[in-house]
Amino acid sequence: MSLDALLSAQGLRLSYGRIAALDGVDAEVFPGEVLAVVGESGSGKTTLLNALAGAVRPDAGVVSYRDRDGALHDVHRMSAPALRALHRSDWGTVHQDPRQSLRMAVSAGGNVGERLMTQGARHYGDIRAAAIDWLRQVEIAADRVDDLPRTFSGGMLQRLQIARTLVTQPRLVFMDEPTGGLDVSVQARLLDLIRDLVARLGVAVVLVTHDIAVARLLAGRIVVMRAGQVVETGLTDQVLDDPQHPYTQLLVSSVLHA
Amino acid sequence: MAYVAVKGGERAIDAAHAWLAEDRRGDPAVPELATAQIAEQLGRAVDRVMAEGACYDPDLAALAVKQAQGDLIEAAFLLRAYRTTLPRFADTRPVETGAMAVRRRVSAVFKDMPGGQVLGPTYDYTHRLLDFDLAEPGAAVAEAGSAPPGGPMPGVMDLLGHEGLIQPEAGLDGRPGDLTREPLAFPAGRDVRLQALARGDEGFLLALGYSSQRGYGGAHPFVGELRVGEVTVEVEVPELDFTLDIGDVTVTECQMVNQFKGSKEVPPQFTRGYGLCFGHSERKAMGMALVDRAMRAAELGEDVTAPAQTVEFVLSHCDNIEATGFVEHLKLPHYVDFQSELETIRRLRAGTETGGVEAGE
Amino acid sequence: MNGYNFAYLDEQTKRMIRRALLKAVAIPGYQVPFGSREMPLPYGWGTGGIQVTASILGRADVLKVIDQGADDTTNAVSIRRFFARTAGVATTTHTAEASVIQTRHRIPEAPLRTDQIIVYQVPQPEPLSKLEPSRAETRRMHALAEYGLMHVKLYEDIARIGAVTISYDYPVMVNGRHLMSPSPIPAFDTPKMDGMAALQLFGAGREKRIYAIPPYTSVKPLDFEDHPFRLTRAPHACTLCGAADSYLDEVVTDDRGGRMFVCSDSDFCETRQSGAAA
Numbered sequence: 001m002s003l004d005a006l007l008s009a010q011g012l013r014l015s016y017g018r019i020a021a022l023d024g025v026d027a028e029v030f031p032g033e034v035l036a037v038v039g040e041s042g043s044g045k046t047t048l049l050n051a052l053a054g055a056v057r058p059d060a061g062v063v064s065y066r067d068r069d070g071a072l073h074d075v076h077r078m079s080a081p082a083l084r085a086l087h088r089s090d091w092g093t094v095h096q097d098p099r100q101s102l103r104m105a106v107s108a109g110g111n112v113g114e115r116l117m118t119q120g121a122r123h124y125g126d127i128r129a130a131a132i133d134w135l136r137q138v139e140i141a142a143d144r145v146d147d148l149p150r151t152f153s154g155g156m157l158q159r160l161q162i163a164r165t166l167v168t169q170p171r172l173v174f175m176d177e178p179t180g181g182l183d184v185s186v187q188a189r190l191l192d193l194i195r196d197l198v199a200r201l202g203v204a205v206v207l208v209t210h211d212i213a214v215a216r217l218l219a220g221r222i223v224v225m226r227a228g229q230v231v232e233t234g235l236t237d238q239v240l241d242d243p244q245h246p247y248t249q250l251l252v253s254s255v256l257h258a
Numbered sequence: 259m260a261y262v263a264v265k266g267g268e269r270a271i272d273a274a275h276a277w278l279a280e281d282r283r284g285d286p287a288v289p290e291l292a293t294a295q296i297a298e299q300l301g302r303a304v305d306r307v308m309a310e311g312a313c314y315d316p317d318l319a320a321l322a323v324k325q326a327q328g329d330l331i332e333a334a335f336l337l338r339a340y341r342t343t344l345p346r347f348a349d350t351r352p353v354e355t356g357a358m359a360v361r362r363r364v365s366a367v368f369k370d371m372p373g374g375q376v377l378g379p380t381y382d383y384t385h386r387l388l389d390f391d392l393a394e395p396g397a398a399v400a401e402a403g404s405a406p407p408g409g410p411m412p413g414v415m416d417l418l419g420h421e422g423l424i425q426p427e428a429g430l431d432g433r434p435g436d437l438t439r440e441p442l443a444f445p446a447g448r449d450v451r452l453q454a455l456a457r458g459d460e461g462f463l464l465a466l467g468y469s470s471q472r473g474y475g476g477a478h479p480f481v482g483e484l485r486v487g488e489v490t491v492e493v494e495v496p497e498l499d500f501t502l503d504i505g506d507v508t509v510t511e512c513q514m515v516n517q518f519k520g521s522k523e524v525p526p527q528f529t530r531g532y533g534l535c536f537g538h539s540e541r542k543a544m545g546m547a548l549v550d551r552a553m554r555a556a557e558l559g560e561d562v563t564a565p566a567q568t569v570e571f572v573l574s575h576c577d578n579i580e581a582t583g584f585v586e587h588l589k590l591p592h593y594v595d596f597q598s599e600l601e602t603i604r605r606l607r608a609g610t611e612t613g614g615v616e617a618g619e
Numbered sequence: 620m621n622g623y624n625f626a627y628l629d630e631q632t633k634r635m636i637r638r639a640l641l642k643a644v645a646i647p648g649y650q651v652p653f654g655s656r657e658m659p660l661p662y663g664w665g666t667g668g669i670q671v672t673a674s675i676l677g678r679a680d681v682l683k684v685i686d687q688g689a690d691d692t693t694n695a696v697s698i699r700r701f702f703a704r705t706a707g708v709a710t711t712t713h714t715a716e717a718s719v720i721q722t723r724h725r726i727p728e729a730p731l732r733t734d735q736i737i738v739y740q741v742p743q744p745e746p747l748s749k750l751e752p753s754r755a756e757t758r759r760m761h762a763l764a765e766y767g768l769m770h771v772k773l774y775e776d777i778a779r780i781g782a783v784t785i786s787y788d789y790p791v792m793v794n795g796r797h798l799m800s801p802s803p804i805p806a807f808d809t810p811k812m813d814g815m816a817a818l819q820l821f822g823a824g825r826e827k828r829i830y831a832i833p834p835y836t837s838v839k840p841l842d843f844e845d846h847p848f849r850l851t852r853a854p855h856a857c858t859l860c861g862a863a864d865s866y867l868d869e870v871v872t873d874d875r876g877g878r879m880f881v882c883s884d885s886d887f888c889e890t891r892q893s894g895a896a897a
Contacts, residue, residue: 081763088765103771109778110771117774118767124777124843146778267696339659343623441652441827444755570753580825583662587742590664590694594687594724594883597869598786598805601851606780 001064001072006031006172006204012051012061014228021047022058023228029172032202036219036236038209038251044228046176049208053093053174054083065090068171088118092165096177098157101164102149108135108160109145115168134163138193155186159193166197172204179214191217212251216240224248282327296320305508305537306330310578311337312438312457314507314536331459331578338579342438348493349433351501355511355534356413358487365414366481367515373411378486379538414483415513415530424515424528444570451553451573452546456535458576460542466566467548474564475552479531482515486538510535512543516551518558529558626673626706632656636674636829640820643831648793649761650744655827665698665723666824668740672702672721675736675820681709683717688725688866688883695723714886724787726808728865728887731817733834739802741823744830746790746800766798769841777846786851792839793832801838807850807866812838855880860891 001008007029014022021044029035029052037045050056052063054075063075067090075083087093095101102111112131113121121127132142138159140152149157158178165173178194179187195218198205209215215222215236222239224232224247232245243249283290297304297320307319311334319337326332362378365371379402391397418424434449437457442450455463470477488508492501512533520526531551533543552566565571575581624630632654639653658666676682682702686695690712698721699710711717714727723740731737747757750768760766769790776783788803791812801809802821812819812832819832832838840848856863858879865887867880882888 084763084765088767106771107775107778110775113774114767114771117770118765122770122842122844124774125845127774127843128778267691267693268700271693271696335661338657342657343627343629438657439654441654443652570755574754579657580662583664583666584742584825585663586661587663590723591687591692592724592803593868594805594866595787595803597853597867597883598807598851600869601853602784602786605851606782606784 001066002028002030004030006066007052007206008064009048009052010062010064012048012058012063014047014051014056014058020044020228022051022061025061025225025228025230027052027223027230027233029204029206031171031204033221034198034205034207034219036207036209036215036222037225038212038215038222039225040210040251042227043225045208045210045225047228048225049174049176049206052206053087053091054078065172088115089168090171092168092170092173094158094161094165094173094175094178096180098149098154098161101161102157104149107146107148108140108152111149111160112163112167115164119168130167131163134167135160137166137197138163153186154182155190158182158190162194162197166201166203169201170203172206173198175205175207177209177211178207179209179211187214194218212240224251282325291324293317293320293324296323302538303328303330303333305539306460306542307333307337309536309539309542310334310457310459311341313337313341331582335579335582348495350504351492351494353489353491353507353509355485355489355509356411356416358411358485358489358509358511359506360411360485360487362487363411363483363485364481365483368414368417371412371414371417373409411485413513415515418482418515418528422527424530425518425524427530442573446569446573448550448554451569452532452534452550454573454576455533455546455549458546459578459581460539460545462576462578462581463545463549464541465545466552466572467545470548470552470564470566475555475566476560476564477531477548477552478517479514479548479551480516481544482513482530484510484512484540484543486510486540508537510537510539510543512540512547514544514547514551529554623705625678626676626702626708627659628656628670628673632670633674636670639829640671640674640831643820643829644818644833646797647832647836648791648797648799648830650823650828650830652827653829655824658824660697660701662825663742664694665721665740667822667826667829668721668723668738668824669698669701669822670824671738671820671822671829672719673706675738676702676706676708676719678706678708680718681711681716683711683714683720683886684722685720685725685727685884685886686723687868688727689885691885712886713890714884724803724805725866725883726804726811728862728882728884729890730811731815733816735817737815737817737819739804739819739821741800741802741821741828742825743788744800744821744823744826744828746788746798761797764796766792766841769798770843773841773843773846777843782849783842783846789848790841792841794836795839798841799830799832799838805851805866806840806848807852809838809840809848809850814838853880857882857888860888860895862888862891 005028009025009027012022012025025048037048039045047056051058057076065073065075067073109128109131112134113127116127116130132145135142135145140156140159149160152160179190182190191214207218219236222236223230226247232239232248239248240252243252297316300323303323304316304319307322307330308314311319322333322336325336360376362380363376415424430449435447437450437453469475488506490506491504493504494501514531515528516531518527518529529551531547533546533550535542535546549566549572553569553572555562555567562568635654639651643649643651656670658669660666660669684695684699686692689695702708703710714729717735719736719738721738745754745757747760747769750772751757773783787805788800789806789809791799791801791809793799801812814835816834818834821830842848853867853869855867857865857867859881862882865882865884868883870879870881872879
């Protein structure tokens with residue numbers, strides 16, 4: 001593992017029956033960078049995300065996380081409480097469907113404040129102020145703070161989920177197709193927002209997407225996956241402008257022709 | 259007018275129970291029911307009480323039905339409360355339903371098979387017309403035309419098993435769980451699930467099974483076999499090297515055949531939903547078999563979306579003694595809680611906090 | 620009573636329950652699953668409390684049973700009779716004379732002592748049940764001490780209504796570790812649990828859980844620094860004994876809005892009345 005890497009995966013293997021979802025995958029994430037994992041569906045990119053986040057245990061291989069004090073942790077050997085503690089402090093997750101992580105019967109403010117309260121915040125006024133501040137940062141009007149998420153549009157829900165995730169200032173966020181299922185105009189606005197927030201907060205992101213355009217806009221580096229293997233990796237511009245692997249060439253050309 | 263705090267709970271309870279006894283007896287001019295009449299002539303009620311009371315004793319069940327004025331859940335409760343005090347001498351061997359003295363046996367999947375279809379004593383195909391002859395005692399009873407069937411009657415599911423078309427059932431390692439001794443824990447094994455269903459409320463199982471047919475659970479069931487009759491109960495006595503026949507019990511068994519698409523590892527095959535209960539209750543056994551199969555969704559890799567498939571939901575709510583206790587406990591005084599709600603609502607409505615006192619710290 | 624063991628339960632069952640109680644005392648506020656028996660009283664009517672009481676009762680004990688604070692409410696009478704019948708122990712209505720007090724919905728006004736045990740009847744032991752119905756999930760939340768959800772509920776109350784609206788069964792943190800339901804006692808009684816000298820035992824028969832608070836254990840209601848826990852009582856004095864600091868029942872005296880307020884703790888009230896008369 002590189003000395004300055006935040007998260008590192010080495011030799012990840014995972015099979016479902018005869019199908020190899022991960023076939024010897026290495027990856028590294030550095031502080032403050034956005035790493036895109038691209039590939040078509042079935043390429044293993046979501047499995048990789050889940051293995052990195054400790055949600056799916058690989059058959060072989062190691063995922064290591066370096067904490068704020070520089071200590072290394074083997075993600076798949078951590079105790080369940082320690083892993084969950086990591087997920088609610090240093091890490092965050094943005095799902096494609098915000099309903100998966102939002103509490104639909106809890107107000108927007110309560111949704112944003114939950115992570116603070118889980119971490120021990122016990123001052124109502126401060127929690128509420130932080131929630132309102134974060135709603136503003138994701139461009140949701142402060143007077144919506146007491147509204148239920150079901151009154152929000154799809155784009156707003158996704159922005160609310162992002163606020164809920166970022167409120168505790170995580171070091172690393174896992175995003176799975178964060179703009180999937182949204183209208184193109186809504187997507188563009190959301191991508192701008194994510195790019196600004198990530199840059200401003202210096203948070204590292206592992207971004208899974210099938211959409212090369214999303215990767216180009218957000219990611220500094222890119223990993224191209226096919227059939228459980230990494231076929232190409234490098235700086236985003238470099239890989240997308242001058243793809244070396246035939247599969248990457250196909251991916252890039254298909255987006256150009258789309 | 260001076261206020262006197264409500265007193266006399268003890269006298270009120272005594273008086274209430276005396277009144278209940280009078281109410282139970284009804285008009286003294288009408289002859290009193292004997293428990294033998296209940297056991298003989300209200301057999302389905304007695305069967306239900308034995309199944310949900312989880313205690314096979316027709317005489318006691320008849321007494322419970324009488325004592326509860328025909329309230330069958332109350333009667334099952336009486337039987338349970340009695341059962342829980344009984345010493346346990348031994349475990350029985352699993353009953354052999356294949357060796358049942360069959361009174362009724364139908365299969366919906368084969369027109370005929372060894373042993374044949376036996377209609378037996380059934381309400382099926384009766385026209386549901388009130389029989390006014392029954393209103394007067396002494397009406398003639400027609401002789402049952404046929405003798406009980408003889409000869410072997412192998413289980414229909416075994417016939418499918420020979421071809422490998424139905425998923426074989428895994429045997430149980432060790433002693434089955436017992437909900438009456440150990441608290442329910444999740445995930446719950448099929449042994450415990452079946453025990454809970456066998457003791458469960460007939461109406462609840464009926465409704466859940468029905469819901470699985472209507473799309474809440476996506477079942478495609480066939481009645482592989484439904485049989486009713488007597489099975490022998492045997493115990494193993496450690497000092498003897500043979501099993502001891504301690505009597506017969508009437509049971510209803512239902513085996514439902516369900517489609518299963520198969521998975522990567524398993525070829526397409528049929529799967530089984532199983533129902534077994536004390537006494538003659540086809541509705542209960544069939545509902546149980548539907549719900550048993552629905553609850554296997556997770557282990558078979560099917561989506562769990564419906565109530566009948568949700569093991570924790572089904573097992574936590576199928577017991578009518580638990581359910582009736584908790585629903586009816588709402589009759590108990592709650593005025594302390596209600597008072598605190600009253601004061602809270604008044605305080606909130608007043609928009610002031612004058613009604614509250616600070617915490618004493 | 621003929622044909623039944625002392626205090627109804629057989630000794631094996633009592634031993635099993637005592638083991639659960641010991642575990643519960645060792646892990647304050649943790650819900651210990653136990654093999655709850657089917658009792659001759661309905662679930663929800665105190666079967667958990669009765670099993671706990673039956674397991675700790677000795678022949679020398681003096682038992683007091685209250686429901687809504689009073690000894691004379693029908694369910695309290697019924698349970699007291701059950702033990703008088705099956706255990707033959709002495710019973711009392713005086714809090715000070717009792718060695719074991721079984722209660723539903725109240726803690727007596729008089730402070731309890733180290734030589735007393737209070738047994739609470741618990742309908743729903745899981746404090747998170749209204750927020751998360753799956754017990755498999757709430758068990759995990761307890762194991763990981765993930766209680767943010769409960770604070771979200773308090774946050775929502777304040778955001779929408781301006782105050783926490785829970786007025787009874789107010790969730791408490793026991794020994795700084797386990798979130799616990801104090802049973803449906805009014806919030807007024809919750810502070811009495813903190814550092815109580817008596818052993819507090821909780822039995823939930825239908826849900827098959829036992830939990831406990833050892834003497835002198837920290838019990839803190841959940842709250843926010845800027846919205847501290849508040850307790851509620853009717854802002855009146857008892858019409859019968861004049862107490863201005865006891866929990867009151869509201870009695871409707873006519874259909875024109877007439878009300879009077881009397882102590883819910885009948886022994887407390889009568890003791891004060893006879894003291895005033897003497």
